[in-house]
Amino acid sequence: MHTADLSPVEVPQLVLLTFDDAVNDLNKGLYNDLFNVGRKNPNxxxxxSTMYVSHEWTDYSQVQDxxxxxxxxxSHSVS
Ligand SMILES: [Zn+2]
Known part of the structure; x- marks a missing residue:
């Protein structure tokens, strides 16, 4: 089946979420607000998300969480 054969409501919507740079207390609240409030995929x-983590200023315990x-x-980079 080609996508042209699908009606608009049948076309899957793909949303990619990525973040880059350090993971630490400065963005922990944002990630909690985005991800820990029960948002689900249709399945x-x-x-x-994919987190492109830089080494500098990163709290690795939060990365592990x-x-x-x-x-x-x-991996983003060291700096
Ligand atoms: Zn960056």
């Missing part, structure tokens, strides 16, 4: 799975919650962790 019932919680929404998640994000990973445990199902987020994808990627």
């Amino acid at each position: 019932g799975c919680p929404i998640a 994000l990973y445990a919650e199902g987020h994808e962790i990627a």
Whole structure:
């Protein structure tokens, strides 16, 4: 089936969420507001993001928590 054969309501909507730079107390609240309020994909799975983490200023215990919650962790850079 080609996408041209789908009606607009049948076309899947893909939303990619990515963040970059340090993970620490400065953005912990934002991530809580976005991810820990029950937002779900249509299949019932919680929404998640890819975090491009830089080393400098990162609190790795918070990175570990994000990973445990199902987020994808990627390398940004050291600085
Ligand atoms: Zn950056």
